[in-house]
Amino acid sequence: MxxxxxxxxxxxxxxxxxxxxxxxxxxxxxxxxxxxxxxxxxxxxxxxxxxxxxxxxxxxxxxxxxxxxxxxxxxxxxxxxxxxxxxxxxxxxxxxxxxxxxxxxxxxxxxxxxxxxxxxxxxxxxxxxxxxxxxxxxxxxxxxxxxxxxxxxxxxxxxxxxxxxxxxxxxxxxxxxxxxxxxxxxxxxxxxxxxxxxxxxxxxxxxxRCSTLGQHVRLELERGPIVGTAVDIAPDGALQIEDSGVRTTHQVGDVVHLRPAG
The missing domain is CATH 3.30.930.10 (Bira Bifunctional Protein; Domain 2)
Structure with missing residues (x-):
């Protein structure tokens, strides 16, 4: 060869x-x-x-x-x-x-x-x-x-x-x-x-550099979608979403940007 x-x-x-x-x-x-x-x-x-x-x-x-x-x-x-x-x-x-x-x-x-x-x-x-x-x-x-x-x-x-x-x-x-x-x-x-x-x-x-933060988003999960404002990326990389004062943390999912929050 x-x-x-x-x-x-x-x-x-x-x-x-x-x-x-x-x-x-x-x-x-x-x-x-x-x-x-x-x-x-x-x-x-x-x-x-x-x-x-x-x-x-x-x-x-x-x-x-x-x-x-x-x-x-x-x-x-x-x-x-x-x-x-x-x-x-x-x-x-x-x-x-x-x-x-x-x-x-x-x-x-x-x-x-x-x-x-x-x-x-x-x-x-x-x-x-x-x-x-x-x-x-x-x-x-x-x-x-x-x-x-x-x-x-x-x-x-x-x-x-x-x-x-x-x-x-x-x-x-x-x-x-x-x-x-x-x-x-x-x-x-x-x-x-x-x-x-x-x-x-x-x-x-x-x-x-993350355009997801500050957006009103829909996160598609196997158990169903979560809707709220993307507010932070946790130290382990998880996405944190807040809705009505309740913050949840998500390791996986497909994000849809709906509109800027506010």
Whole structure:
């Protein structure tokens, strides 16, 4: 078998991250799921690393939903982080989601925010749409955090995709093609910083970027919806909702933003 050849975009990311905790990077043309691939490696004791692909054929979203994107239209990557306990899970995911929101927001003319628990939203405050999602898998003392960012969509993207989501290039002045390698480096460098910050600093920064807080929301739960005002993110990452002076805390659920509170 001939030795594997580095792609130019992979070489760019490798060079930019050399000497950091995420200096091990592979970029492949296609795989089933970057999260599954790195989870298998994590079970076998693999060190911290990053896997990026142009195309996922079995990508997953939250709650078992299917996640798809045309080849090379998005930044699809997973990050293997070691030394993570279940109690650290939310904020390990939060560090990557926050990094993505900051990196995207530094490029666009529209605001980029976080929607609890792990969606990255882009657009004007009254019409934000999902630009990226994060999904994690705990494996022993490690966590694999996968993120899919819609980077460059064509003008003729299917109507159902455009209704539910958006892409970075649709929020640039010239709608240029987004350099995915440059975006990957930006996200990963920021993620390293957030992963290495103390919990309260990360929580405070995450909350400042969270568009869910202060909203009148409906939280969809298996036992039925909860309606109230999203007032805080607890130290463990749980969403706190207040209604008629009663505050409840929720670890999971799908949030619908109804309107700003007040």
């Amino acid at each position: 001939s030795p594997r050849t580095e792609r130019p975009d992979e070489a760019f990311v490798l060079d930019a991250l050399r000497g950091t905790r995420l200096e091990r990077v592979r970029w492949v043309a296609e795989t089933g799921s970057t999260n599954d691939d790195l989870s298998d490696l994590a079970r076998n004791g693999a060190p911290e690393q990053v896997l990026i692909t142009d195309l996922q054929t079995s990508g997953k979203g939250r709650r078992g939903r299917v996640w798809t994107a045309p080849s090379e239209s998005g930044l699809l990557m997973s990050v293997l982080v070691r030394g993570v306990s279940p109690a650290d899970g939310f904020w390990s995911v939060g560090a990557v989601a926050l990094a993505a929101s900051e990196a995207i927001g530094s490029r666009t003319v529209s605001a980029c925010t976080l929607k609890w628990p792990n969606d990255v939203m882009l657009g004007p405050a009254t019409d934000q749409k999902k630009v990226a999602g994060v999904l994690a898998q705990l494996v022993d003392d490690a966590i694999v955090v996968g993120i899919g960012i819609n980077a460059t969509w064509p003008d003729d993207v299917p109507a159902d995709m455009a209704e539910r989501g958006t892409s970075i290039n649709r929020h640039l002045n010239d709608r240029t093609i987004v350099d995915r390698a440059d975006l990957a480096v930006d996200v990963l460098r920021r993620a390293i910083g957030h992963l290495e910050s103390d919990r309260e600093t990360l929580r405070s920064t995450w909350k400042a």
